Amino acid sequence: MxxxxxxxxxxxxxxxxxxxxxxxxxxxxxxxxxxxxxxxxxxxxxxxxxxxxxxxxxxxxxxxxxxxxxxxxxxxxxxxxxxxxxxxxxxxxKYSNRVVALNQQTRTLLSSIGAWKRIEAVRYTPVKKMQVWDACSDAMITFNEDHLADGLAYIVENDLLxxxxxxxxxxxxxxxxxxxxxxxxxxxxxxxxxxxxxxxxxxxxxxxxxxxxxxxxxxxxxxxxxxxxxxWNYEQMGIVATVKLSEPTENIVAWQRFLPSGPVALLPLTDTLSSLVWSVSTAEAKKLLSLSEEEFVDSLNDAFWKIHPKDGMVEAGMRALGQLLEGLSLHSGFTRQLQPSIRGIVEGTRAAFPLxxxxxxxxxxxxxxxxxxxxxxxxxxxxxxxxxxxxxxxxxxxxxxxxxxxxxxxxxxxxxxxxxxxxxxxxxxxMLAIDALHRLYKGTAAPIVLARSLGLQLTNAFPPLKRAIMEHASDHRTS
Incomplete structure (x- = not known):
């Protein structure tokens, strides 16, 4: 354009x-x-x-x-x-490292003023599925796993929008x-x-x-x-970058893993590129920004793939919930799609902003x-x-x-x-729900990990509840 x-x-x-x-x-x-x-x-x-x-x-x-x-x-x-x-x-x-994930109602707003057709004429990427999981347990939740709904979100560069x-x-x-x-x-x-x-x-x-x-x-x-x-300041920074995937894929999934240090997420751009948003402490952010590209990529792959120790009480609680859901003929939600690996970052796209x-x-x-x-x-x-x-x-x-x-x-x-x-x-x-999630996932004590894991898994097992969450996230109603 x-x-x-x-x-x-x-x-x-x-x-x-x-x-x-x-x-x-x-x-x-x-x-x-x-x-x-x-x-x-x-x-x-x-x-x-x-x-x-x-x-x-x-x-x-x-x-x-x-x-x-x-x-x-x-x-x-x-x-x-x-x-x-x-x-x-x-x-x-080269994609900008500053992107936004627009929901359906925002797309409708942009369409109503004629701006969406201009975005479509250049580029955007639909998110058709989302997978979120906890590094401290096996709990996870997926949204739109069957791809039956319209796109969950649309990834657009800030400057293009x-x-x-x-x-x-x-x-x-x-x-x-x-x-x-x-x-x-x-x-x-x-x-x-x-x-x-x-x-x-x-x-x-x-x-x-x-x-x-x-x-x-x-x-x-x-x-x-x-x-x-x-x-209040979270004493965290959000690291952004455009990252190169290890191998080409149908890149339509948004991935987010909750780590004790903060969430790390990948948003799809192309079959070989994704946009990174990685929340870490301010001190850790400065360290990550100073690393070589190879060291940064290694740290990022660790964030997505490293297996963290599982507490026995948490594992026992999750097994019990799985048996209960199975007894109720409810989907336990443990079908996991493997996240991509990262092979590099696009030069000049690493940056950070305070949260x-x-x-x-x-x-x-x-x-x-x-x-x-x-x-x-x-x-x-x-x-x-x-x-x-x-x-x-x-x-x-x-x-x-x-x-x-x-x-x-x-x-x-x-x-x-x-x-x-x-x-x-x-x-x-x-806003309060987002803040509560941030605080909940910072905790590493077994009772906290168990409580959030059970809650996440129960939510994943009840499609109406998941739909309600998705609808609220896209709701601009004014009455």
Whole structure:
């Protein structure tokens, strides 16, 4: 797919403006002026928009596109502020080490705004089966073992997803996008009907009835809201890399093994490549990053294949459960597909990022709302982080469409509260379950290993329970 290209035009007295197909106006840093139709006639210093979104990552850009794509909101004037510089996308033979596992509902969202067809035109990989197992016992669980359901997830590179959504956004003439927009100050409404105000480091100011913070874990919008934010560091890092499989295979399975040091997972890319996400302590991560490629591959194969000592009490408990399930004519779930071995890593793809938990007690206040990592942050062991953010997008667009249809102000907290309630009902249980799994699998004491092993094996033996887990992981419902 061709890189993003733009038509350059001269902007009065201040450099140039990049415009995609004369639709979505893209303003490059320190070189933009705003169209007269977006000026607030009551102020010479402050430009007015119906909605301002801070943060032009995957979630923020998708939100801008989804808002502009909604038939009720399509005429609302939207400003998207991105602090980073514009990056032109070009397809590379080499896969990026930054990928996301999108669930069915996220794919539906991307399809609804026309971005999924652009991803399909380049590349993505469906996950048709998942196998998760415990290194300290024989317990395991598989999802979609018979491949009867649609794909469990879709592996897409971050930069490709952002490019696909940005291309769709370029067709929306109601959206202005500013790159290099460093936010210096945020002022929120103090009285009903008042605008939120955003000031950039270069002095530009924007007023809006609704400010949406999609500005990540260290969200300035969230800090300005003054809401309680519960957060902790796991003292772990997630190592990512693109790895080469020992032999070609029909690579459609996501593998995850829970080790005492943290989970290690492989996500399919091609018949010979997979994407690695390996959670280890910060100290161990630094050590692994310093190893030679051969030493790193040996350590990775150990993580997937090393046989750990089994406690007698755990083995006895698992045997007893197996006999019970057999007596009840239930599938015991011990049919194991062997995971692949690794022969190498793609040069330059090894990296690591810190892992932590974070959740804002409130996502909204009058005239302001949070989405994505600005509102919540989770451990990557379940691959749900970005899907929670896209779920926020779908819910917020629906609520704002309802508000507009009913003649309410977009920043009306009564409507925003509906968004907060619906998303917290989904996000909080999901996040707490992920955190509990992380803590449960860190334990190595026999009673803990036995309890989690029995729970995993029982879940695997009851297909309705597994289906319920899968459905919750893909659920973006807003009511």
């Amino acid at each position: 061709a890189a993003i290209t733009g038509v350059m035009s001269v902007s009065s007295g201040c450099g140039f403006v990049a415009s995609f197909s004369h639709k979505c106006k893209v303003f490059l840093p320190n070189s933009y002026s705003l169209s007269r139709k977006y000026c607030n006639p009551t102020s010479h210093n402050e430009k007015h928009y119906d909605i301002v979104i801070t943060g032009g990552g995957m979630v923020g850009t998708t939100l801008a596109c989804a808002l502009a794509n909604n038939r009720i909101l399509e005429n609302k004037r939207i400003l998207l502020l991105e602090g980073g510089q514009r990056q032109d996308y070009q397809v590379q033979d 952002l490019h696909a959504v940005s291309q769709q956004l370029s067709n929306k003439d109601s959206v202005d996008l500013v790159y290099g927009a460093k936010v210096d100050d945020v002022s929120l409404p103090t009285t009903p009907g008042q605008n939120a105000t955003i000031t950039l480091q270069d002095g530009k100011r924007f007023g809006t009835k609704l400010l949406i913070g999609a500005d990540g874990v260290n969200s300035l919008v969230r800090k300005t809201m003054g809401v309680q934010y519960v957060a 932590g938990f974070g959740h804002a007690a409130s996502y909204v206040k009058p005239g302001v709302a949070l989405v994505g990592d600005a509102a919540h942050r989770v451990h990557p062991l379940a691959g749900q982080g970005v899907n929670l953010g896209f779920g926020d997008v779908a819910a917020l667009v629906q609520v704002l469409a309802d508000a507009s249809r009913n003649g309410a102000v977009l920043g009306d907290v009564a409507y925003l509260a509906k968004y907060e309630t619906s998303r917290q009902r989904h996000n909080v249980p999901t």
